Amino acid sequence: MIIKGDFLNKHAYLIIAHNQFDLLKKILTMLDDERNDFYIHIDKKVKDFDSSAFDGVLKHSNLTFCDRVNITWGDYSQIQSEMTLFKAAASANENYSYYHLISGVDLPIKSKDEIYSFFEKNYPAEFVHFSLDEPTHEFDGRIKYYHFFRKKRNLVNKALAQCLLGCQKLCRVDRLKNQNITVAKGTNWVSVTAAFVKYLVENEEYITKTFSHSYCGDEVFLQTMLFNSPFAKNLYMPHCGNNQLACARLIDWNRGNPYVFTSYDFDEIISSDAMFARKFDLNIDSDIVDKIFNYVMEKNNDTPAAYISNSSDI
Template sequence: MNIEYKHAYLIMAHNNFELLRVLVKLLDDKRNDIYIHVDKKAGDFNKDSIINDIKYSNVFFVKRISVTWGGYSQIQNELNLLKEASKNSYKYYHFLSGVDLPLKNQDYIHNFFDENNGKEFIHFCSQEFNLDGKDRYSVYHFLQDIVGRKKGVLYYLQRFSVKIQKKMTFLHRDRKDIKYCGGSNWCSLTDQCVKYILSNEARIKRMFRYTTCCDEFFIQTIIRNSKFYNNIYNTEDSYIACMRYIDWKRGNPYIFNIEDWNELNNSAFLFARKFSLDSQQQRMLVDKLANSILNNADKK
């Protein structure tokens, strides 16, 4: 099979390895290669336990780094996955977290992308979100890769630094000739788009190093200021733009359970997050969804 017709799934995981095993099994198809990054902070994990049931896909575990919430390490992790996968040329590259699951079987997913070949599936937030998030990238967050979510001396020191910088507008690092845009970092991209993003890695580092939560800005900003914006599947502030169902109204994000089965089963989305195996209701949903997809699968 010509690899240019294959898809690459790029998975970022840091825990919930039992659920990760389910995800990988649902992606197992000769038309897919799977690239997995497991956060270095997760410690030792059993690779074989994740891929024991894999029969069709090639699975690659990329070099592990420690990823800090909100830090540039999140961006670096995404770039590392893209660089590793782009050593081959895939038709599409799909970012998923380790707690995502597909809602459709692989025949359905591949047919969808065949019908929409050349489109970029990237979610863009509203202009209001972009303006509200300006502090993420316009001032320096020097300690974000150390601080993460932890509140302590360094956290409050960084907050003080940001407060001072916001008043000193002449120090702001955002460029007036760039349209900064945010959105979900879970996206599906063509090979040409991925190669373009990687060709801008030095620029991305200049613009987004020492920022906070700009894994939700860097891809959107690079694409918004390029010819690839003309290929966006949907430019409205809707997750249909990236074909992922993510519910921020009921949670942070909401964790689906068996009561959501009908909604998910009848959804137009291709993927959803987030899932868990922590409760019986959540596990029942994962089992039902997995069985439904596998029973309807026609492996190529």
């Protein structure tokens, strides 16, 4: 066990959220520790969001709400929100060894000490998932063509976008033809080192140029950047075979897109080797959230009753 106060590095938790703010409060409470800081991005589409509703939730960690991006599924704005978080944390005057990118509907399923120890013992491993052992040209189309009208997906724009895509294929447009890179794909939820985050931030101009017209680029940009960099040799699970443990997450794509865990999955969740699980929904099953919250808080030697009531308004 890591003794509080006896540590060299801190961890930065980067959270993307757009709803379920009571669940977000629980995430913060479960990970509240002087070794952890939080950087949160709230989708700009969320109206009347009041960050003061989170006052008092944390007693040990620092909390920063970052500049907000209007996120559209499949659009470059998803990458922008991630880069906003990476840049905000990287610019802080803190000695972060790991940056954990999670969503507001994920949960830690191990204690604070277990999570911190796991990553520190495996440093400098990069916890990034890949859909295939060896990336193929299957994913090139997400980047090699210009994907238009990602923000306004009405029927007319969808038809026009498909027409323009077809024209590009006929004209053999290839935005990658002068780049000697392999396009890789995987889940965008990762735990990566400070060195790799620095590499991403330093290459932001290239990222914008390469991925700004991509389709679902959030699933390829980080994997592609890592696979074509010196950091590829540091992958925690270089031949993951689509194993989500490569990113230290428990994510079930067989039962859903992804599957929303319920109380029936409690034993599976707590017996997993993963550090985090995704995903949960208070409207579908709040009991599983409470069970995991109480389980982790007990392992943290914290009192769940001390948690601020989830009746707070956002």
